[in-house]
Amino acid sequence: MSDSPDSAVRAFIEGHRAAFLDDLVEWLRIPSVSAEPARAGDVRRSAEWLVAKLAGTGFPTAEIWETGGAPAVFAEWPSGDPDAPTVLVYGHHDVQPAAREDGWHTEPFEPVIKDGRMYGRGAADDKGQVLFHTLGVRAHLAVTGRTAPAVNLKMLIEGEEESGSAHFADLVRANADRLACDTVIVSDTGMWSEDTPTVCTGMRGLTDCQIDLYGPDQDIHSGTFGGAVPNPATEAARLVAGLHDEDRRVAIPGFYDGVVELTDHERELFAQLPFDEKRWLRTAHSHAALGEAGSTVLERIWARPTAEVNGMSGGYQGPGGKTIVPSSAQLKLSFRLVAGQDADAVQRAVRQWVADRLPEGIRHEITFWGATRPCLTPLDHPYLQSVVRSMERAFEQKILFTREGGAGPAADLQDVLGVPVLFLGISVPSDGWHAPNEKVELDLLMKGVETAAHLWADLAETGRAR
Numbered sequence: 380m381s382d383s384p385d386s387a388v389r390a391f392i393e394g395h396r397a398a399f400l401d402d403l404v405e406w407l408r409i410p411s412v413s414a415e416p417a418r419a420g421d422v423r424r425s426a427e428w429l430v431a432k433l434a435g436t437g438f439p440t441a442e443i444w445e446t447g448g449a450p451a452v453f454a455e456w457p458s459g460d461p462d463a464p465t466v467l468v469y470g471h472h473d474v475q476p477a478a479r480e481d482g483w484h485t486e487p488f489e490p491v492i493k494d495g496r497m498y499g500r501g502a503a504d505d506k507g508q509v510l511f512h513t514l515g516v517r518a519h520l521a522v523t524g525r526t527a528p529a530v531n532l533k534m535l536i537e538g539e540e541e542s543g544s545a546h547f548a549d550l551v552r553a554n555a556d557r558l559a560c561d562t563v564i565v566s567d568t569g570m571w572s573e574d575t576p577t578v579c580t581g582m583r584g585l586t587d588c589q590i591d592l593y594g595p596d597q598d599i600h601s602g603t604f605g606g607a608v609p610n611p612a613t614e615a616a617r618l619v620a621g622l623h624d625e626d627r628r629v630a631i632p633g634f635y636d637g638v639v640e641l642t643d644h645e646r647e648l649f650a651q652l653p654f655d656e657k658r659w660l661r662t663a664h665s666h667a668a669l670g671e672a673g674s675t676v677l678e679r680i681w682a683r684p685t686a687e688v689n690g691m692s693g694g695y696q697g698p699g700g701k702t703i704v705p706s707s708a709q710l711k712l713s714f715r716l717v718a719g720q721d722a723d724a725v726q727r728a729v730r731q732w733v734a735d736r737l738p739e740g741i742r743h744e745i746t747f748w749g750a751t752r753p754c755l756t757p758l759d760h761p762y763l764q765s766v767v768r769s770m771e772r773a774f775e776q777k778i779l780f781t782r783e784g785g786a787g788p789a790a791d792l793q794d795v796l797g798v799p800v801l802f803l804g805i806s807v808p809s810d811g812w813h814a815p816n817e818k819v820e821l822d823l824l825m826k827g828v829e830t831a832a833h834l835w836a837d838l839a840e841t842g843r844a845r
């Protein structure tokens with residue numbers, strides 16, 4: 380690694396910064412709110428805008444992909460080198476709803492640059508982070524003297540991520556051939572903070588269910604029958620009470636089967652993050668931290684599977700008393716999954732656990748709403764190392780690692796395409812995703828451009844790992 384390509388990249392980006400920001404302002408003015416049917420035309424306009432921008436950037440293929448819902452955008456730029464790896468960049472061009480009266484200081488769809496930040500809905504989530512790839516690839520070409528990227532570059536930019544990605548898995552499955560790649564780069568995430576650049580290495584998975592418990596055929600008198608027949612509300616509570624053991628580990632037999640444990644090295648790296656529990660508790664709106672024994676807060680939310688009671692109901696909820704044995708009760712449970720866990724096996728384990736614990740006379744039904752698989756890229760994966768190196772060159776700082784506790788459509792890409800998912804995001808927690816006054820830090824945005832500019836050459840050198 381020499382200094383000169385890095386400063387050449389920096390100079391190129393600096394020279395194009397103003398025009399790039401103008402582009403972003405133009406795109407942010409299109410209110411592509413996928414959740415609002417009245418904005419469907421704007422979501423389409425946003426897709427068309429992006430197609431034109433990608434074509435103008437040099438992508439020989441840039442087109443709209445229709446879905447059962449909002450349109451996605453696909454673009455492709457072959458390297459021309461038969462040995463080049465193929466990379467698919469994922470992001471989304473739709474945004475969360477926003478209205479001035481929600482507490483915005485400026486018009487959400489009239490971007491404003493102030494104090495090194497651009498304010499506007501979608502500035503960070505996700506238009507800014509999609510757009511940095513356009514200037515990134517141009518800087519890559521300018522500095523390497525290439526006419527096509529060093530990798531076969533594909534982009535898939537979804538149009539309904541903010542309204543649940545209902546058609547995304549189908550879209551990926553239907554187009555798996557054209558999306559085939561060696562790795563996916565997700566640019567829809569963030570870093571630890573402005574001062575602590577990080578790479579996210581994985582996301583937890585999720586499966587959730589509703590358990591309906593039925594006892595007597597109708598509510599019955601608790602004096603006449605209570606104490607002599609099974610009570611579904613009591614049984615629901617017994618299930619919940621048995622969900623965790625004394626160490627607050629999930630007590631469902633088989634739940635932890637296959638779990639990829641954190642290595643000592645990973646725990647050390649997590650511990651290097653400047654985590655402030657008091658501050659974190661404020662963002663959690665909680666009064667204390669509590670979870671599985673033997674794990675830190677970050678380990679619990681990033682790397683440990685969990686079982687959570689989302690809701691429980693049953694019996695009489697009205698004013699005053701009503702002395703009954705209710706006829707039914709209901710639980711809603713969710714399970715966060717980590718790498719190595721199989722969502723189907725977890726669902727089977729939950730079914731077995733419930734069936735084993737309920738007494739005769741309680742009938743039950745379990746409905747699983749679905750499953751999102753976890754994804755995790757090992758720290759020593761060569762492609763992940765490429766991302767880290769590229770970020771280090773851009774940020775001139777050591778890069779640490781985070782994970783994401785939530786689940787996302789990235790897992791669909793991993794599942795269908797069967798490749799590792801990497802995350803390249805420069806957003807920070809203060810950016811206000813989904814909140815009023817969303818912004819992006821312009822310096823970080825340009826670091827994103829810079830990272831993208833280094834990444835394609837580095838990945839090409841790392842070569843095909845498949």
Ligand SMILES: [Zn+2]
Pocket residue numbers: 471504505540567
């Ligand atoms: Zn997003």
